[in-house]
Amino acid sequence: MITxxxxxxxxxxxxxxxxxxxxxxxxxxxxxxxxSGFSYEMFFDSETESDDLFQAYGDIRVVSDPMSAQLxxxxxxxxxxxxxxxxxxxxxxxxQRTCGxxxxxx
Numbered sequence: 001m002i003t004x005x006x007x008x009x010x011x012x013x014x015x016x017x018x019x020x021x022x023x024x025x026x027x028x029x030x031x032x033x034x035x036s037g038f039s040y041e042m043f044f045d046s047e048t049e050s051d052d053l054f055q056a057y058g059d060i061r062v063v064s065d066p067m068s069a070q071l072x073x074x075x076x077x078x079x080x081x082x083x084x085x086x087x088x089x090x091x092x093x094x095x096q097r098t099c100g101x102x103x104x105x106x
Contacts, residue, residue, distance in 0.1 A: 001053055001055050001062070001064055001069045001072055001073065002028050002055075002062065002064065002069075002072040002075045002076065002077050002090070003055075003075070003076045003077070004057050004060070004062065004076075004077050005076060005077065005078040005079070007078060007079045007080075008077045008078050008079040008088060009057045009058065009060055010079075011079040011088075012026050012057075012060050013058070013059065013060055015044070016044065016060070019044060021044075021046065022059070023046055024044040024045065024046055025044070025045050025046075025048065025054075025060075025061035025062065025063045026042065026043075026044060026045075026060065026061070026062050026063065027041075027042065027043055027044070027045040027062075027063045027064065028040070028041075028042050028062060028063075028064050028068065028072060028077065029041040029042075029064060029065060029068040030067070030068040030071045030072065038071065040090055042077075042088065045063060048063055049065065051065070051066055052064065052065060052066075053065075053066060053069045071092075071094060072090075072092065072094075073094065074092075074093045074094065075090055075091060075092040075093065075094065076090070076091045077089075077090055078090075078091065
């Protein structure tokens with residue numbers, strides 16, 4: 001399953017606190033689509049399925065469905081904040097090809 005960098009974990013914690021619901025989990029999923037075949041999807045989720053896989057980073061829970069977890073094995077979620085913009089980025093060693101925007105892969 002995906003790993004969170006320390007910087008990403010801090011940012012996710014800040015965003016959960018801003019939502020005002022400590023029971024939210026960060027759901028990271030891979031969906032068919034995008035210009036390279038698959039695209040990443042991330043959102044806060046309060047509901048889980050019985051077959052979901054969980055990973056805890058302190059108070060943060062990261063959730064993925066089994067198919068997504070397999071495609072995210074060895075991947076790292078990072079948060080970058082710089083002059084050219086800020087946002088989350090996924091470094092996925094399973095991706096053979098990525099698109100120019102970095103949000104889809106094959």
